[in-house]
Amino acid sequence: MLWERAREPHAHRWSLPGGGLGDDEDVEASIRRQLAEKVDVRQLSHVEQLAVFSNPARVPGLRVVATAFLGLVPSHIDPVVPSDTAWYPVDALPATAFDHEAICRRARSRLASKLSYTNLGFALAPPEFTISALRSLYSAALGYKVSATNLQRVLSRRGLLEPTGGTVQPGPSGGRPAALFRFVSGEMRVTDPFAVLRPPSTRSLGS
Amino acid sequence: MLWERAREPHAHRWSLPGGGLGDDEDVEASIRRQLAEKVDVRQLSHVEQLAVFSNPARVPGLRVVATAFLGLVPSHIDPVVPSDTAWYPVDALPATAFDHEAICRRARSRLASKLSYTNLGFALAPPEFTISALRSLYSAALGYKVSATNLQRVLSRRGLLEPTGGTVQPGPSGGRPAALFRFVSGEMRVTDPFAVLRPPSTRSLGS
DNA sequence: CCAGGTTTTCGCCTAACGGTCGAAAACACG
DNA sequence: CGTGTTTTCGACCGTTAGGCGAAAACCTGG
Incomplete structure (x- = not known):
């Protein structure tokens, strides 16, 4: 701005x-x-x-x-x-x-x-969104295309993403209706980065 | 200080x-x-x-x-x-x-x-060092023990570590002589962080 | 109502990565 | 020469991420 x-x-x-x-x-x-x-x-x-x-x-x-x-x-x-x-x-x-x-x-x-390497992303997305919409946001912010499949899996595996159950109607060109997701509440602030050299043997999931 | x-x-x-x-x-x-x-x-x-x-x-x-x-x-x-x-x-x-x-x-x-998640680490280490010494540095800085095996592999795989060929004599308590390593020149400044959502199909190794 | 097109979703496969363990190597000391 | 110590290295395995393609679910036009 x-x-x-x-x-x-x-x-x-x-x-x-x-x-x-x-x-x-x-x-x-x-x-x-x-x-x-x-x-x-x-x-x-x-x-x-x-x-x-x-x-x-x-x-x-x-x-x-x-x-x-x-x-x-x-x-x-x-x-x-x-x-x-x-x-x-x-x-x-x-x-x-x-x-x-x-x-x-x-x-x-x-x-x-x-x-x-953090959970920032909730800050860009609306309260509910489709994976395609989130993919557009990430692509725009990063400057290159990301895979929708991979994006959903990575965010889900980190416990950040949650399906709402709702769907949106497809556009005039057709297509399967997209499922709606939200970022899980409680993760709406930036957490620690994902660490790669972790402490021994206490599974911390990089939290 | x-x-x-x-x-x-x-x-x-x-x-x-x-x-x-x-x-x-x-x-x-x-x-x-x-x-x-x-x-x-x-x-x-x-x-x-x-x-x-x-x-x-x-x-x-x-x-x-x-x-x-x-x-x-x-x-x-x-x-x-x-x-x-x-x-x-x-x-x-x-x-x-x-x-x-x-x-x-x-x-x-x-x-x-x-x-x-970066190559900072050259900034803590002397020009030449053993893996044990580097492990001590990382452990002290991170606050927990790291595995020497894993540390060497992770840094090597990122192309940051290089053997000098030299070794150091073991201490009075014996042990196998330790090999000396250095950080590869050209990587002596902080590079971009390792990215996890990479651009498609152009193997960039997170550089 | 069916055929073809479109968009999303999901499972599978594979390569790479990180964590762990234990065996082997190479030394000191008595 | 045997024991103890420290380092090195290979092997194993679960997890992760990237890629692909089939299936699902909708549209439009004929």
């Missing part, structure tokens, strides 16, 4: 939402407050620190140190945004202000990694 | 090395400069951002936002440090200043995770 700057420096270029840190808030409270001016905060399904960007020349003529965040919104949410704000695909950004393109790249990279 | 504070606040408690950000440096240059006053910077095998700690009350009476770093030094290095500075095992910290204990816990957690 980018915001078109009205003033110099970098007027008419697009920048990430953000702003100064208040005296009585930490950086996460601050970014949530900044976002609340653009979009309903309750729609944020996941927020995590990304990195500090502190190149002395990143903002011309001014010393600005930025703590960048990765914030996710479920795919079924389409928040209304102000007229100077718009959504852009991360693969086709417009001309950005400052180092915000690098920040976006970093965020995309972080998202792709965490989708693979 | 902790440093005993001489002045208030939190006098005589132990704190992580650090200091203010200069006008012409980014945060990484700053922490490297701060560390250079304590230990030779060239001995740092890995430096990465950990997180921003910005609780308004983290430093009494003063607004201080800290960017915490994880810095690693190979195990064969034993840097000389000033008299007010000392090394402590992360499992047995003394009374720490501010939120520095939480920072240490976070750093330990990050280290353990990255040892498992």
Whole structure:
């Protein structure tokens, strides 16, 4: 979600939402407050620190140190945004202000990694979804096609996925009706990454 | 590596090395400069951002936002440090200043995770080492015993380990001489994490 | 109502990976 | 030379992930 700057420096270029840190808030409270001016905060399904960007020349003529965040919104949410704000695909950004393109790249990279070795994914999906829809989300976030079969098995084996019992009607071109799934409640926050060198002999399933 | 504070606040408690950000440096240059006053910077095998700690009350009476770093030094290095500075095992910290204990816990957690799903590990090991020595390093960093057999196989299969051909003489209690290994050059920086939902059919070995 | 097309689901197969164990190798010491 | 110690290596096995194709369940058009 980018915001078109009205003033110099970098007027008419697009920048990430953000702003100064208040005296009585930490950086996460601050970014949530900044976002609340653009979009309903309750729609944020996941927020995590990304990195500090502190190149002395990143903002011309001014010393600005930025703590960048990765914030996710479920795919079924389409928040209304102000007229100077718009959504852009991360693969086709417009001309950005400052180092915000690098920040976006970093965020995309972080998202792709965490989708693979954590249970992040609940943060992208709506409450109920088909495997095809989830596959589209993962493919879009990762940048390459994933197998629907494998995606369902991997997530199920980790105990993250649960069938709701419902189905959706097929589209006009036909096809078998798709079953609906949800992420099991209780797993709706990011857990520890899947570990590969495990402690001996106490089956921990990487939890 | 902790440093005993001489002045208030939190006098005589132990704190992580650090200091203010200069006008012409980014945060990484700053922490490297701060560390250079304590230990030779060239001995740092890995430096990465950990997180921003910005609780308004983290430093009494003063607004201080800290960017915490994880810095690693190979195990064969034993840097000389000033008299007010000392090394402590992360499992047995003394009374720490501010939120520095939480920072240490976070750093330990990050280290353990990255040892498992990246090639970090070269940053802990000396140029040449035996599998037993590497096993000790991993066990200490992870907090639990790992199998020497499995450690060698996992690292070898990822193409990170390479025998030097040399061996070391056994200790006074005997035993077969241990073979020496090194991390393959070219892998001496942290690479992408091992991905579990891979792109289709182009065997990428998770590189 | 049947034939052909479409989309999803599911089981099977296989390769790779990680965890474990035990035997064999290579040394020291008495 | 026998015993004890440490390392190395092969073998086994359950789990995991990737791939494939058949079957299921729907559509549309004739």
